[in-house]
Amino acid sequence: MKPPSFDYVAATTVEEAVSLLAEHEFDAKVIAGGQSLMPLLNMRLARPGILIDVARIPGLDFVREADGGLVIGAMTRQRSVEFSELVQGSNPLLHAATMHVAHPQNRNQGTVGGSLAHADPAAEYPAVATALGARFKAVGPDGERTIDADEFFVTYLTTCLEPSELLTEVHLPSLPERTGWSIQELARRHGDFALAGVIATVTLDGSGQCSAARIVVFGVAEKAVRASEAEQMLVGQRPDEGLFEQVAEKAAAGLDDPQTDVHASADYRRDLARVLTRRALAEAAARAAA
Secondary structure, eight states, X not given: OOOOOOEEEEOSSHHHHHHHHHHHGGGEEEESSOTTHHHHHHTTSOOOSEEEEOTTOXXXXXXXXXXXXEEEETTOBHHHHHHOXXXXXXXXXXXXXXTTSSOHHHHHHOBHHHHHHHTOTTOHHHXXXXXXXXXXXXXXXXXXXXXXXHHHEEETTEEXXXXXXXXXEEEEEOOOTTEEEEEEEEOXXXXXXXXXXXXXXXXXXXXXXXXXXXXXXXXXXXXXXXXXXXXXXXXXXXXXXXXXXXXXXXXXXXXXXXXXXXXXXXXXXXXXXXXXXXXXXXXXXHHHHO
């Protein structure tokens, strides 16, 4: 398979990349690590007239603490996240999710910003961003803007970024004290995209009751989705297996028409969501209580 012909420009500054995007708009595609875009080009599912390479732009590859969480540059390689002691210590959920991303060879090239901007509904990073309430910084011709995760992800492979905007960084808040987390997913082979996955966080108060929870299901719909009604069933309750089963049933039942494809049926994905939610809640609650 070979991609269609296209022009190529290696931008050296954010301003240059934004200017090129504004000039070419829908005819342009940004390439960072290329782990998602190149297969689309080779299968001719994407046919841009010009590729704008942002890999040479300095200042977009970093991980640092700020504003009660981590700020990660869009060009930060997934492999850097994997080996970052700061990530392992400050955001173990992100680190665990990274270990589910494809294979080491892919993580060597794949970028944090590339995965988020690609917005694959079965990918781990968009699900983590949704679970943590991430904030994204994008730069366009009119300057910078900050976008909440709930607004950023729109539908399949689609974000709210304008054609002339470039994602430059993401802020991932830290989990509150006495909060446990879990990521559970099922794939046909290690490194494949998940047939279904669940991220759960559970926060316990001093008496051991749940004061807050988040449940995000991914790989089943047009984007990672929060099971908000199921989350509310946990608040004010003392976690136990019976409660987890009820909440998992609610989370699965609340999914609107899970997708059916050659890999799994809608019914199978719904049942996976139920099982994985129960497992994720049990692990998150155990971590919160430890």
